[in-house]
Amino acid sequence: MDEQQQTYHIPVLLAESIEGMNLHNGGIYADLTFGGGGHSRGILDQMGPDSRLFGFDQDEDAEQNIPDDPRFTFVRSNFRYLHNFLRYYDIEETDAVLADLGVSSHHFDDATRGFSFRFDAPLDMRMNKRAGISASDIVNTYEEERLADIFYLYGELKNSRKIAAAITKARAVKPVTTTGDLVNIVKPFFGREREKKESARVFQALRIEVNHEMEALKEMLQAAIRSLKPGGRLVVITYHSLEDRMVKNVIKTGNAEGKVMQDFYGNKQTPLRAVGKAIVPSDEEIARNPRSRSAKLRIAEKQND
Structure with a gap:
């Protein structure tokens, strides 16, 4: 990663989040918080030549970080509109969606x-x-x-x-x-x-x-569930209790309120399955990047309909 990207934002839990996406050649992926492009560049380095990556960001400053890669498409939009823009690009399903909910170093600095x-x-x-x-x-x-x-x-x-x-x-x-x-x-x-x-x-x-971060997060999580194919991965990095609670609720129950839905036979109805427990940064990562201290990485997999 070049000096400009490091200055803009140091990606948090980079290796862990990319591993959680379960990349494979031919996959369709979305980085919903493009920012400095750190996570996107990591994904591009590891995904196959026939894969595609869509990077979302509503901040015009992020456009200076767009990688020169034909497999990458930048979408200048709030991530709550994920499903609409995927349809615009004739994408029906994704294999993995990543969202790093932290405010970038660039914005704070x-x-x-x-x-x-x-x-x-x-x-x-x-x-x-x-x-x-x-x-x-x-x-x-x-x-x-x-x-x-x-x-x-x-x-x-x-x-x-x-x-x-x-x-x-x-x-x-x-x-x-x-x-x-x-x-x-x-x-x-x-x-x-x-x-x-x-x-x-x-x-x-x-x-x-x-x-409108909480409303946008709620809409994005539902859009992500809708766009994921069965077996597709939802990978989210949270930083404070409000957003982490919402992400955890959606993974557990399929809705932001955490309300358990059941079918006629009493079986729980949830579109996602948690993949392991929440991952937190190592002491070494926190020392390199103190802003990662409160980060939690949650990974879920879309279940068969």
């Missing part, structure tokens, strides 16, 4: 995108810079109760109501337009020893809301 509290930058956080509302729009226009719900549900912050009240009070004096503005508002609610971790939860909650 690019001060202009507003994903990190390490920089004082415009409070944006949009993965797709062409559309949608920004984090600044949310903190300046959402009602206090709705803000509190976002911080509680997506950031799992126990003092979400106090944080929302402080933001509402501050924006009445001056609009909250930068990451620095937001950090200064929420900092008093966190002790010094937990300031970074709790601030990260605030930013995580806003990022999830800005990009």
Whole structure:
């Protein structure tokens, strides 16, 4: 992998995720979170000459990383539209689908995108810079109760109501337009020893809301199940409890809510079968790439209809 790709994003659990895809020549594959292209390049290196790989990403910055390989097709779209775009390319079934749900190093390190509290930058956080509302729009226009719900549900912050009240009070004096503005508002609610971790939860909650991440993940998982052929693999890398719970529920029951469905005879109805237990990064990988610390790799196989 060249220096540019390493700078953009270091792929997490690369060997383990590619092994989980169970590659073979002639297979149809999808990397739903193309980003820096690290996972895609690994897949291309190991898949056969007659295979095809589709890389999805809604961020225009990812296009600079497209590999020069006739077996690869880049799709500039949110992964929730997987099934629609596969049909556009006359693909009925896939052999494996990979999704690394982590935010890339590129997004955290690019001060202009507003994903990190390490920089004082415009409070944006949009993965797709062409559309949608920004984090600044949310903190300046959402009602206090709705803000509190976002911080509680997506950031799992126990003092979400106090944080929302402080933001509402501050924006009445001056609009909250930068990451620095937001950090200064929420900092008093966190002790010094937990300031970074709790601030990260605030930013995580806003990022999830800005990009509709949980709704998109739910739609993507259903689209992936629909597109996989029997025996095809779903390979997902999660980073926080909300997304991991949803992925685990879908693998176990076929739906995001974890509701067990049964047929007339009481047999459980689920389209997937878990392949092994969740895989976590080795100590060596965490040392090389600290952002992999919270990663979990879950692999499932599509069962016969």
